[in-house]
Amino acid sequence: EADIYQTPRYLVIGTGKKITLECSQTMGHDKMYWYQQDPGMELHLIHYSYGVNSTEKGDLSSESTVSRIRTEHFPLTLESARPSHTSQYLCASSVTNTGELFFGEGSRLTVL
């Protein structure tokens, strides 16, 4: 079983609020990722990191930001949430160069 944790699992907030989705892994993996998942759709990469102080935007444009101050921690922040941000956000990590991802259980965000 993968040791990667996401909090909160479920979050309902109002428009304009700032939120941070937490992601932590205890496997010592260098690479970490954030994916956005909507029902019946592909997973889309929105952010990734190759290590401490490394962050890059993914294929899908997102108004969220990420940071990587510690190897095990990769939080995602929305400064001002909107209804269009309603989605499930999945965090993942990987051992370098294997292509195998370990996923957290996801954070389901609803913005009213």
Added chain:
Amino acid sequence: AQSVTQLDSHVSVSEGTPVLLRCNYSSSYSPSLFWYVQHPNKGLQLLLKYTSAATLVKGINGFEAEFKKSETSFHLTKPSAHMSDAAEYFCVVSEGQAGTALIFGKGTTLSVSS
């Protein structure tokens, strides 16, 4: 450019009958291919992967997949479905080993009835 198409959005089987989830891919290079499973309210878990070794790949929980280059397919099969197999299954293609190069299919929901 690489892409992946899961041919069925929903597959329903009876417990004890075979499972077939179909996946076609497009890739300019020799791809790596993966199947992931997602149970309700859980994260994705790797079922199996093909990385240019044996074309028949065995995974966890009795699943296997066969890489057919001539058909550009990587179908997932299991001889006998179990109730616990009910989940969402994602076919994934990658032209590199890096996680950022992964392209996910839209998923196939597998329902298993008793």
